[in-house]
Amino acid sequence: MNAPENLAHLTPEIRQRPVPPGLMAALQTRFAAQCSTAQAVREQHGRDESVYDVPPPAAVVFAQSTQDVADAVKLAAAHRVPVIPFGVGSSLEGHLLAVQGGISIDVSRMDQVLSINAEDLTVTVQPGVTRKAVNEAVKSEGLFFPIDPGADASIGGMAATRASGTNAVRYGTMRENVLALEVVTASGEVIRTGTRAKKSSAGYDLTRLMVGSEGTLGVITEVTLKLYPLPEAISAATCSFPTIEAAVRTVIQVIQLGVPIARCELIDANTVRMVNTHSKLGLREEHMLLMEFHGSPASVKEQAETVQEIATDFGGNEFQWATTPEERTRLWTARHNAYFAAIQSKPGCRAISTDTCVPISRLADCLLDSVAEADASGIPYFLVGHVGDGNFHFGYLIDPAIAEERERAEGLNHQLVARALSLEGTCTGEHGVGLHKMDFLLTEAGTGAVDMMRSIKRALDPDNILNPGKIFTL
Structure with a gap:
């Protein structure tokens, strides 16, 4: 099996969109010290564990609440400027790189465990909570959260990339272990998907749609997870x-x-x-x-x-x-x-x-x-x-x-x-598509399926501001 003559996406397509001065002024007014344009901060948020070299975002907003995320998205949407969610920056496939410019929304300060429902084996957290912090919070209840991708990744990022890890052979992936989400849409609206019930037949499964969408359909601001009893x-x-x-x-x-x-x-x-x-x-x-x-x-x-x-x-x-x-x-x-x-x-x-x-x-x-x-x-x-x-x-x-x-x-x-x-396998078992596997996704899923994904993206994000240039191009 020979390597192809033209290896696709050795260099990602970089198409920087302008960030109007009016947006920068509005962000500074709304967020003050929570908005940074410092070069070091921007560069930190413009680099992950991939090999790509991409210009950093124009600004970084450090969100501390769902309202902060919603307001940042609304301001960006008014100017049709991209927004890229950021957790801890441990992704491997270029998910958080600002290939079309825009602003990074850092949710790492949204790091609270909101509620532990030990009797129901569930926990609800903000997206910046890491997997180790979740387990530290629930261990006194005799419970644990099994999804373990290696890095101490944020729960929001793990949901966005449909992460799994060492325990997946027994406990499944994030797909099986996320019950409900709170999500900020491309217009800045806050919606909820799913409930704490272990199953539902109510309408489209929007939770599963968002899990694995890599920030291209919404910004996750709250996650309800399944827990398991600690083994005897x-x-x-x-x-x-x-x-x-x-x-x-x-x-x-x-x-x-x-x-x-x-x-x-x-x-x-x-x-x-x-x-x-x-x-x-x-x-x-x-x-x-x-x-x-x-x-x-x-x-x-x-x-x-x-x-x-x-x-x-x-x-x-x-x-x-x-x-x-x-x-x-x-x-x-x-x-x-x-x-x-x-x-x-x-x-x-x-x-x-x-x-x-x-x-x-x-x-x-x-x-x-x-x-x-x-x-x-x-x-x-x-x-x-x-x-x-x-x-x-x-x-x-x-x-x-x-x-x-x-x-x-x-x-x-x-x-x-x-x-x-x-061999009827997949190009990505857990890291996601990001920038690196876009052509592989087309080969795996086929034109019809990828076109359906594009239709969903266009319907939910008509101005293509949510982490654009990832998974597929529009």
Whole structure:
């Protein structure tokens, strides 16, 4: 499978819209010190974890309430100026970049847990609350929020990108765990979608429409989430394998047998070495599965024994257990820091991250061929995956100043996505489309489906001011 001659979107289309002095004056009058045009602040809000270099927004509004968001959007709408929601800036696909100029609305100060309804297993929060803060707030009730994308992302950003993470194999993604939203529309109107009830057949499912819309249909200002009881028992384990195929075949059999494993992560040997150096661990430097089991003591023991038996059949060895909270936290922190461990392994580099997901039965087919291509390319990379649900990530480490490295890495990414789509998978399991996967979305969904998305966008945002230039172009 050869790389295409013309790799699309190595450079995003930048089409800056003018920001009239009248809008800037109105923002300063309404928001005073909450509105900044300082170069450093603008640059901070014009950069994420992607490789794109885009001019920063013209101004940043630090919203402290839903009314602040609504007023900022109304002012921008009156001048047809783009608005880009901003949480903590951890997105990987260029979601928050001001490719058409405009203003950034930073909701990080909207960081309150508004209500905990322990009896109903729900919590309602503002969008700037991070996932760790949610869990800190609800743990005294014996509850937790399972969606865990690695970075301590904001809940609003997680909803906007339909995030998932290490626990998705058992608890699902943000799609399954958001019950209701408060959203500011393109006109500045505040609407609510959904309720705290666990199900509804009332009209169009606007909550699901907004979850994953990446800020292109509205600015999320409140989120109601499902919670879960903290498991009675939790056990984590690592297991090393002589080959990636052996590790992947183990995962496939575990899932197909219906073992209710909570987390099942693949870390290749190269990444284990990076993690050991970064986190000062002594993990065996072979391909590894990092697993976690939730339930009663008896069920956890049964799950673990079943998985250990399967792993042994595929050559797994060095099963090591982490049963204390401290040991588990250390392991999972190291896993979540794999991205940063990789970046630090090549000073000055940036990572082009992939995000494919395939049906579990096709995981080995997709992953093994992609590993062979990456090895042959000569580009340093890391490989991690939420393989329990068929999702995995390569991070190709490149010097952003060397165009040839960027092109080779993008070629690998293109080949990987093409392979995943040919196996009835997706171009993005959890990161979202943003700027980086726009052409891939068209290939995956087809012209008719993308045109329907465009029709929805035009109906809800006729002046195209809500995070324009993302997902698809108009």
